[in-house]
Amino acid sequence: MDGKTLEYKGEAALKELEQLTMKTSEIQRNILKEILTRNAATEYLNKYMNGSVDVKKYKKMVPVITYEGIHPYIQRIANGESSSIISGQSITELLISSGTSSGEPRLMPSIAEDLDRRTYLYNLIMPIMNRYIPGLDKGKAMHLLFVKREMPTPSGLAARPVLTSYYKSKRFRCRAADSFNDLTSPNEAILCTDVHQSMYCQLLAGLIHRHHVLRVGAVFASALLRSIHFLERHWADFVIDIRLGRPGSIVSDPACRAAMCKLLTGPNPALADEVQQICNGSDSDEKGGRSWRGVLRRLWPEARCIEAVLTGSMAQYVPALEFYGGGIPLVCTMYASSECYFGVNLCPLSDPAEVTYTLLPNMAYFEFLPLQRWLGQSSGCRDDEDVVDGENLVDLADVKPGLYYELVITTFSGLHRYRVGDVLQVVGFHNQAPQFKFICRRNVVLSIDSDKTNEEDLYKSITAAKRLLEARDLLLVEYTSYADTLMIPGHYVLFWEIVCTANVMNTVISFDTELLQACCSVVEDSLGYVYRRCRTHDNSVGPLEIRVVEIGTFEALMDLFIGQGGSINQYKTPRCIESSDALQLLNSRVMASFFSPHEPIWNP
Template sequence: MADPMETKESENGLEFLEEVTKNAHQIQEQVLAEILRRNAATEYLSRFLHGQTDKQSFKNNVPIVTYEDIKPYIDRIANGETSNILLADPISFFIQSSGTSGGQPKLIPMTAESFEKRMLEVTLSHPVVKKCFDGSEKGKAMTLYFIKKGIETPSGLMAKTLSTLYFTSNGFKKHAPKTCTSPIETIHCLDNKQSMYCQLLTGLLQREEVVRINSIFASVLARCIKFLEDHWKGLCSDIRTGSLSDWVIDPGCRYAVSSMLTGPNPELADTIENICGDESWEGVIKKLWPKAKYINSVITGSMSQYIPLLDFYGGGIPLVSPSYGSSESSFGINLKPLSNPFDISYTFLPSMAYFEFLPVNEDNREKAQEFHFHGVSSKGSLEVTNEDGNIVPVDLANVKVGQYYEVVVTTLTGLYRYRVGDVLKLTGFHNNSPQFQFVERRNTVLSIDMDKTSEADLLKAIRNAKLLIEPFGFVLATFSSYAETSSIPGRYVLFWELKSKASNNCPKLDAKIMEQCCCMVEESLDFTYKSLREANKIAALELRVVKHGTFDALMDFYVSKGASVNQYKTPCCIKSEEALKILNSGVIGKFFSPKTFPQVESLS
């Protein structure tokens, strides 16, 4: 088995990728064997394996689980028990996920060894991208990176986001000054506004050196461009005068920026002012950073909604989505960086974890597609069940092109047959390693940033809200929703068709009551949503009331596209632009939540 650490040198990266993808099946067997050899005696696995460490015993006896199933073990460790109840190696810290479990971020155990392995994903994407863009290594990245303050568990172990751990690691601090426009002090500033302002300022000061634009997620870049729209005059003033604005008070930011803002530069200020003062911001990224060869950011999954916006701002700069991972595990990298953003596939790295794949029944999957039908699919079921009626997962070696799967991981850090919740489509192979296209998060219908609102969560929130209108003689006939991202920050939009119990006329809407409904929906959503709302990373929820018959017209539209009248259900979340136009054409009232949330620790 190849030593993953060898790939830290980028010149060996491509060779390593070829080796692991050619030997994918054997490496997967070795990964599982190593996990079981180390951890079979833990309290968790010994319940199922009773000393056995072979693959078949693992498959037959260890259950497929979700976070809720292993949360009691993680909570025990976080509260002070030894980590060997779940994994043999000592835990160094917890990864704080952006997802939620019971309204709170998940805690994923992490060891020092596994963290180093996770950083391999970052290293591996570099030589692949470099092949596609000549000279991309000769300049700097205009970086927009942010960290989040961690929390200390009762055991003394810290819990931080994976990106925070990376950006505060010694390796990054040593490497960043040579490759990033953002000084370390600006990245480590916990005040997002000051951090963003200073990172944009230092990026503009070095605009002629910038060969790529970097952010972790597309939503972050979109938000930063909106911030630039609001603050470009101040940035130009700072550049023109050679002094940093007084409102930036973070000592690290002031020190780092002042060392770069060494004197007045009216010529640069005029250039930026002419670009940002244009009535249209189409191509603004290309104009501000003319040597940028590509934008490097995750643009798949819920981030794909920002592709049109980044295309508009980018002015033709290619969008590169380098890798695919989660708090639980790294999965793969994009071996074709110049792929159409909507067609990106990730090649799985078999050395990262042991992967299994739950075939997804096409009849029940909430597929992220142009039209969301609730009828019976013409495609056959892919699921195979055992004698207990449970779906049997398949190994990496047995996945089939064109089929959909939910990914299941087993790691060295205490996750055994863990359902990540991502639905993927197998698009092909690179050597013997599968290539998957991200389709959706299981059960997620709305997402703007790191929020993931399921249909069940949305239904519960709307049930709570409609109780406010029932005393006034109104009935909520039907509803739908969509994630509005044409403005920054984006927001949730609900469409309601109301019926008056007293008559068939359009109900007279009391603005105060409707705003209370908006507040109730937001109050009923989870911790992540509220945290992002408080941090202004999600705008106030909007409720659009439509006239009678609007949802009938929506049903007619879906039926015209092939849906069955007998089996039609109103889609919980609209994916089709045509369907959205139908709903918007019937709007008779718009209301926004005036809700303000108490200060909570924001997610970044």
């Protein structure tokens, strides 16, 4: 149970999982002792512990930190100093976090055995899935996976996203083509750093294997939707390639082209006709118009699930995936980050809004910062002080159902009592292991005055307003926001991209002013007490504004961030915009603007 064993299949994996969760406290104590023993001589720990490995002293003396507390040490390693600054084992690479919640990518230390832990968690997924959807190992998975170019560091250590690290590893590249690992995409397409060529080749490979695909997915829901939109634009090119039996000119990368030529063994007019008939929209919706509703089910008729991260900021993509999926169940399998892989969803067919994760006690040492002032009706997560009393943290097995916590981790690679920034709610236990619902990222907020609106508040308020759109056959496919303080008083601005679902997707929409103004009002009425007080009583916040942007704007926003060093695998649309370049792009594509016509409901 040390996370190093790689091959777990079937009942053996599930028995291992039961053993882990029945001994949560014991395993966590042993994990912390092992971490302290390995890292006792490091500069960072020795500063607080003087070589001691005593657990009580660790909890009393070692501070709880944010990234700012560890960043100088990581930067020194990136510049060429010894790994022993923070880790008793050699740091083999630096992992680039998505960083979108705070606006800046972060570098996380990683040691060789971290790959073992990641692989261990991946190998638990299929046995769990097979309990609910038997036979998934009898076909292929069309998982759209992408890598990002590595960043050089003065030390020579590679700096790259965690998924790029995994896909480039021998574990992934030389995996056995069975069960969870039988992908439609050739490695060459996945490892291609040209996102458009990679996406093209992977979609083409998925279409070639369309009758053998049992699972469709991507890491994040946003990447899967991006790929669907790419398919909408390029389906005619795929039809030509299949009909002629050779990849088109868009595939110029030699390795990708050679791999695709192996898949396209010759002209296949029958398959080309099938894809053309589906993508050309000959399947009409119930109102008689052409529609891409349910296109995933039609293109991959044997698909039994759609897999992606659907919690947190990804939750707002669920309606769009349901639209394209045509009833294929949506599945969210695991909880992970660049800092650490945390746990799994033991009930993968649960409603996306009800997904819970069971943290596995052998991944790292977990502590939890109680957020006792978090209230569902308040303006958000209020326990966000930079300095936290470490003795107030709660161990993994001691959290209480119904309460909210911020996750704090200690890893083998040198993160000690590190605040991940994720707010979790305990919803129950599996044996001794608590099960958590992901609530939000703590630091994502809009603020004009004393109001503080976090990601969850924003999502809930927009979800309430979306119902008005859906009643008119309109779908909000993407959104972001920013606090406009140039006007006095300042006000919240929401950027919305809206499409019509009643007819052809991407139809130009005539916007109803009353409808969008009503959406503004619903959003404001659903925001927190402090915001509504500032709007109504204090007059310190102006009317909320919705700016409707052109279709494709958020793909352009993704391209902007990827072009600035982001990864398509880890890209998450920022829910609050801080980048001036991003704001300029969004404003350049505004089609119409609407303001809340009246003050929100507020009861003092």
